[in-house]
Amino acid sequence: MSVSVLxxxxxxxxxRALKREFSYEYDLSVAYSAAEAQTLISGHRRFDVVISDVTMPGMNELEFIDRAAPQNPHTSFIVLxxxxxxxxxxxxxxxxxxxxVLTKPASRELILEAIGEAVSRKSLCP
Structure with missing residues (x-):
């Protein structure tokens, strides 16, 4: 079963670059705002991992996690x-x-490592 990543x-x-880079390894979806991500994650779609920017118009990343995480306990979040x-x-x-937590620009290897750790739910925050 493929790992689903948003x-x-x-x-x-x-x-677009992330989608090109990672769509072969994962069942990959993208959202261009926290509101769009909230709609996707609140729907019938289950994501194993969500990788999200901190600064976005409308709702910041941490607000998005505050809202989404309790409804999706199976989902691990990576902050970018x-x-x-x-x-x-x-x-x-x-x-x-x-x-x-990853700092932009994050290398492909670092993102792959973070996704692997997120799937195993092993926290790497200091």
Whole structure:
């Protein structure tokens, strides 16, 4: 059975690149906003891993996880950030559903490693 992964980011070119890069390894979906991701994850679709940017219009990443995680206890979340705001990173790592925080640009190998760890639910937050 294939691992289902949802990438969430408002950067369309980055999502296209991620889709090209990872669609052969995973059952991959993308969402261009937290609201779109919320709709996908609240529907009948189950995701093993959600990788989401912190800063997006409308709803920030941590709000999205706050809403989505309780309804999806089987889903592991990976936070992807372009800014290293320490308080946000600490808060993300304190959330039980978050297993990893990655800084942009994250290498293919690092993303693969994070997904593998997320599937096994082994937290790598400091």
């Amino acid at each position: 990438f969430v980011d408002d950067d369309a070119p980055m999502l 950030t372009g800014n290293g705001e320490e308080e946000t990173l600490k808060r993300a790592c304190s959330m039980p559903a978050v297993v990893r």
